[in-house]
Amino acid sequence: MDAGLTNAEQRELENRLQKRQVKEFMNLFSGLVDNCFVSCVDDFTSKALSGRENGCLSRCVLKSMTTQTRLGERFAELNQAMTAEQQGKQ
Template sequence: MAEMTEADQIKTFKDFLVQYNKLSELCFNDCVHDFTARTLKPSEDKCTLNCMEKYLRTNQRVSQRFHEFQMLANENMLALAQKSGQGS
């Protein structure tokens, strides 16, 4: 397996930061409503944890389904190519 170039590593890190910031903003906006204290209320803390876990589980599930779809599509393309090769 080829090593990632520095440009690939930077792009991967930027993509990670975009996702992290998106998740942080989403959960913050959904869960934090009281700005009168310096610390999170227990309900806000629990909400942010639940939000993060749900987002990560959903993201993992979507990635898994995408991978399954790609494998099926590749198998179909291979079968079609073999069928076309036999018909010639």
């Protein structure tokens, strides 16, 4: 953390960052559930999911998680390249 912050300020900043991460995760999860439900579930005549719906949901969740993982990796790659470029300019 920043050396200019007091211990109390550092704890407050960490607390806010943790809350923000939880909120972002919940938004991501909610979006995934909404997207996959709308895309896959269309038969409301039964409480149980049909085989087709179950397979669709599994593929949808897997694809969404794979996409998020790859986006995170790509972001880290770009961030690392930008950091190296900035350090090279100094």
